[in-house]
Structure formats: C-alpha cells, structure tokens
Amino acid sequence: MTALYMKKNIKNDFPIFSAEGGSASGGQAQAGKKPFVFLDSAAAAQVPQQVIDAIEEYYKSYKANVHSGIYAIGTKAVEAYENARVDVARFIGADSDEIIFTSGTTASINMLARCLEERIGAGDEIMVSRMEHHSNFIPWQELARRRNAVFGILPLEPDGTLSLDTARRHITERTKLVSITHVSHVTGAVNDVQEICRLAREAGAISVVDAAQSAPHMAVNVRTIGCDFLAFSGQKVLGPTGIGVLYGRRALLEELPPSVVGGGMVRDVRDEESVWASLPSKFEAGTPHAAGAIGLGAAVRYLEHTGGMDVLHEYEIRLANMARRALRDIPGITLYGPSEEDQTGSICSFTLRGIHPHDVAEVLSRENIAVRAGHHCALPLMRHLGISGTVRASFYLYNTGEDVERLIHGIKKVQEIFYSTNSKIKTQNHN
Ligand SMILES: Cc1ncc(COP(=O)(O)O)c(C=O)c1O
Secondary structure, three states: OOOOOOOOOHHHHOHHHOOOOOOOOOOOOOOOOOOOEEOEOOOOOOOOHHHHHHHHHHHHHOOOOOOOOOOHHHHHHHHHHHHHHHHHHHHOOOOHHHEEEEOOHHHHHHHHHHHOHHHOOOOOEEEEEOOOOHHHOHHHHHHHHHHOOEEEEEOOOOOOOOOHHHHHHHOOOOEEEEEEEOEOOOOOEEOOHHHHHHHHHHHOOEEEEEOOOOOOOOOOOHHHHOOOEEEEEHHHOOOOOOOEEEEEOHHHHHHOOOOOOOOOOEEEEOOOOEEEOOOOHHHOOOOOOHHHHHHHHHHHHHHHHOOOHHHHHHHHHHHHHHHHHHHHOOOOEEEEOOOOHHHEOOEEEEEEOOEOHHHHHHHHHHOOEEOEEEOOOOHHHHHHHOOOOEEEEEOOOOOOHHHHHHHHHHHHHHHHHHHHHHHHHHHHHHO
C-alpha cells in the first residue's frame, strides 16, 4: 500500500467514505466490499460533515428569507449569508461586494454574457479557447450571434494545450472579450491566466476566467490574476450543489446593468423606471440560496483550515503525478494533456485501446471505483483530439496513494476482461 495521504484522518470528515455510506453504485456500502474510491471530484466534490452541519443548522434553527430581516432568526440568516460572502471573498482575494452568488459556474457565465450584451457590437470579437467546457463556450457563442459579433476560438497544440504565442497572436485590438478556463476539466492543463488577462487588458478587452477547476485545487487570487470576472461552482469546492460565484471587478459591476430583475435588487421602483440597489444586491434578484451560500462559506473555511490551498495543491499534484506515471506504464493506454508534470492539475484523462470509456467506467464501478467517462461537455476539444471521449480520474484532498493503486489495479482488471473476451471472440471467429 502506498502511504500517501494529505492528513491521515481526513476521510473521516466525509460521511460518504464512512462504513455506512459510500459505494460507487450509491446507497450503503456492503459488508466485505472494497472501500469506496471516488475519483470524480472534478464533476462534484464530496462534502465534509462540517458543511452538512452548517446547512443543517440553518434549516433547523434559523431558516428565514435573507430579505426578511427584522425578527431574530431573520437577522441571523442575513448575518450568516453575508459572512459566507466574506469567506468566499477572502478565499479568492476579492472584496465582499464583488462577490455575487449564483447557482454555479454555468449560471455565472450566462448571467455575465447577458449583462455584457450592450458592450458588444457588430464585428467585435469574443475569444474563447477550444478546450473550454460548454458552459464557457456556448454563452459567448450565443452572445456573438445575438450581437453580430465574431466568435473567435484560440486553437490548441496537438496535445490539447494552449500556447501563449497563440494567445499573443490572436488577441488583438479587435478583441472585446476573452474568456478562458484556468484549468482544463478534461486534461488538467493549467493556463497562464495571468498572462492571458494581461494580453486582454493590453488589447482593451474584458477578461473572464472560468475557475471551476482551479478554485477548488489551488490558491486563486483575482488581483494577482488581474481578471475582470471569475466564476466557480460551490459543489466543486466541497460545498453543496446549486450555489456558485461570480466575481466582478467593482468598477465594472457598478457600470453593468443587471440581467435578472425583481425583488431584493432595487432601491426604488417608480412607474417609469426603477433604481437598482448597490452591489452586490443589484445582481441577486429574488430569494437567494441562503443554505447553499452558508454551506459554501463552511466549505471554504474547511479548505483554509485543512492546511491551506498551497499545501492541498502540492499534495494533489503528487497524487496525480503518481497516477500519471503508473498509467503510462500500462500497455494500450493513451494519456491526454501536457507531458510536463508541472503543467497539470489534479486530473488524468485517458483511453484504453479497443475499450469504450463507458465500459471502463462500468467495470471500475463494479470494483467500487467512481470515474467519469464521456466527452465531459467539451466536444470542441474532443474533435481536436480526434476522440469521442475519455476516462477521467480526478483527485481531491481526500484521495490517497491507495486510491491510485486501486485505480491502476482496476484498469488492469478491465483490460483482462476485455482483452481476453476479444481474443476469445477472435479465436471463435477463426474456428
Ligand atoms: C471548467 C468548467 N467550467 C464550467 C463547468 C460548469 O459548472 P457547473 O455545472 O457547476 O455550472 C464545469 C463543470 O464541470 C467545468 O469543469
């Protein structure tokens, strides 16, 4: 067994890994079954007890609409909701009034694309890269279509990475907006978003960073990156589902119109027109997901108290590199993404010759190992790589060296099953 773990007892914080919880098929773990190995945190991270407690406390002891206010639990709810905003702001180096709660990265980017509608005109260029998640691709493609703008796509290198030279060549004074992922959710490739945002700024363009795969795994600071906007999802940073964040630089947020209007976001409503509330309420119409925000605040505090993001990042990279090295040694495997180990996040994507990714995931699931298989909402990247999908193993702070060993062992089992079946079929065909 490989003794690589971030903190010996960290799994104990996550009920899903306890004896009662946890199996790749859902429901209770069965006696005698191998321990649950969860390698799909890039899609949805597991939740520590501390987050569950924070949400439960809200529902059990002070559930109130955060717009209600005056009575005791109403005040407590507002306080907890706003404290969560302070926690999230600290987590990414922003001011709290620059944090808008949304339902996730997808909602953040769609909302932003609507708010920026009037800033984009005919012939302006909106630039994304070919490695984007559909959620950071389609909203911009649609905005370009609505505004008769040009939808530009930064081309990638053969291994699916983006070179800075390409970015330098393509971001020009015609470019009005650049939206780029910090870390690829497919290959784990890390983009130099600081430099890309600098290029955007130099060209006079607005910069947007999709931090869905970076905020959970490394120190992200909006001032250091120098972005205008940044989005991430609560459920990928150990928080609950249905909560997300849109950070915006204050000066820009103040200028932009809201995209959703209604209760809770106005200072005054007259027959002719309405006056918007100040930041961040202007962008949070309707009843917000208070329990989600409170849970997200608890998740961020948990991450900070568990060694901090630099320690976590270093640990995950060690784990992912250990997996990559072991995977490379397996005959018939193709690993995607940068070959330089220091350029990757905690994600490994691969295919096995002659075996469909769904079949790999299915057999691994029988071994109580959860991985993702498919196109990962990245069809433009899949086409670039000339494949229809991959198997993706993504690591987080609760994964261990043993989990990597189980994965490798599981893949060998997949090969045994499929290669021996294939050779039997071949032999039968010959007979
Ligand atoms: C890079 C990236 N962007 C955006 C998203 C969309 O996030 P959500 O579904 O939480 O809105 C994901 C989800 O996997 C992602 O990995």
